[in-house]
Amino acid sequence: MKPTVTKEQAEAIEELRLRLSDEGILLSYTNDSLTVGDNKSGCLYNLDLLTLAAALINGYESEPTPEEKLRDYYEHIKRSRDERYVAGDIEDKRHNVGVLTGIRNTLDILGIKIEGVNA
Structure with a gap:
């Protein structure tokens, strides 16, 4: 193992x-x-x-780094946002857009750059 x-x-x-x-x-x-x-x-x-x-x-x-974990989560939310849009579920799409914006804003406030998220 x-x-x-x-x-x-x-x-x-x-x-x-x-x-x-x-x-x-x-x-x-x-x-x-x-x-x-x-x-x-x-x-x-x-x-x-x-x-x-x-x-x-x-x-x-x-073990993935915290940055890698956040990038994976960010990508998961982006996929979910796109799926909700295609399905016509505008409310969930808006929710996911808010989550993505929150992640980027938090990283910017903290001065952290993560490739594929906010860099």
Whole structure:
């Protein structure tokens, strides 16, 4: 079974694999030496040893970032808006337009740009 790791953890694993074997990564983890030097591997300590070992042996799924989750939600609402328009359901279409506008306005207020949403 492939465990799910964060994007940051996936990047840390790939960075470590450039210079260590999987066994070396596990040894560094158990010796508390993953963060020696200039790397960002400390996030792997948020995984327990068995989960890290499973990720190294079986591969892993990368958890979508909050930005990716929002982009997927935004695309879902856009599809729903279009379906409601084709179906002649103007009220639901207006609702979905309001949701899309709210998402874009919130991101603009926060100064966040997400490709495919407001960038």
